Amino acid sequence: MSSDRRRESRMKSDVVRLFQTLPHDCGYFSGRIAQNLVIDPSAPHLDAVYGLALSRGFRRAGGHVYHPHCSGCRACVPCRVVVDAFTPDRSQRRCRARNADLELRLQPARYSEEYFELYQRYLGGRHKGGGMDSPQQEDFSRFLYTEWSPTRFLEIRRNGRLLAVAVIDICAQGLSAVYTFYDPAETARGLGTFAVLSQLDWAAREGLPHVYLGYWIDGHPKMDYKRRFQPLEVLLQGNWVAFAGA
Template structure:
């Protein structure tokens, strides 16, 4: 670890209700929000399992649970399975535009519909414009907003951070009525292909949580690497069953 990382100040929250596992309490470790952050520091922290939400960089720091495991896809070795190939084929009509801001009425209207339909039991319900913009902002000028359109109509937005060694999938929201397209899955597949085209080796998917359906899907993208005991390891059936 470099001296710049060792010198960072961090803070922990008080234990609070876990957003992913009902029976667990969570504690979160945050980088000092006054810390000056650039793409290099942000990339190094991501390699250590940190994520971002708005301007805040964090990772789980729970005393009795290690269920949240950082995960990334090794894109050069990734091969789509049959289901993923079908997903790619279903969405080959979509046009993608990359923007530097998400602060527009069209994107927020889609986000509002998505949260109300898919996450009415979550922390982001009810949706709020200020929360939307602060959560998905571009704090260090490395965020892209990838708009997916079908015949001109916005059907999905993938929020992606550009790292030194890959892309970080921050959040995706999409038209909840477009169920046959599997837009969440397609957004990940698209980011894998984009990372490969840019010559970047990884797509960071956040935390894999085996007993949480909202997070366990990440094991579908193989080869998946998991950060175990501060070492990135290729996932295997035995490794996944251990956690």
């Protein structure tokens, strides 16, 4: 193949189509309407595109790589933690100490009855009435991973009993904290915080620069916690900048 044809082939392979979803109810604010931009899910080599998309503020849910694109609302702000500069605060150090008795194991992303039972209890206990609290088996796989995604499950156990699972995507740009579900009877442990701390530890060991936490939403009770992981960067007008919030 000539150099011109190779260049043309590379250019074509770098082009991906974006689709805009139809308006739908916002999952974060009652009464608001949301829309997303979605990378063509049938695009070839979506796995190769994903890392770059992550660094540009996109997020994965199942086989879809998306970015909020809502008319008149910019509440969802992409955020990531700078791994080599992260220092846990006093509350996070206490969380680590409180969970020092737990065992962590990295596993391939897959369905199991044990995972699904914990997932059901988590949604029923933490998101009751939110539309996800009666999942089917296919919902588990469809939402958490897909064939092309670079996903691993981080199991968190105590004496063999499964307490939590952190769903993590691994890219050259860093780790993406996709989702965490845990035993709702163990809320005193702060397992959500512990899962993020464990991912920061893992990223540091692997020399990865960032842990992507999805979208920060100012003042939202389920999303505002991300500001506690410092130094945090947010994506504003196409540039990653230091988080300026309190």
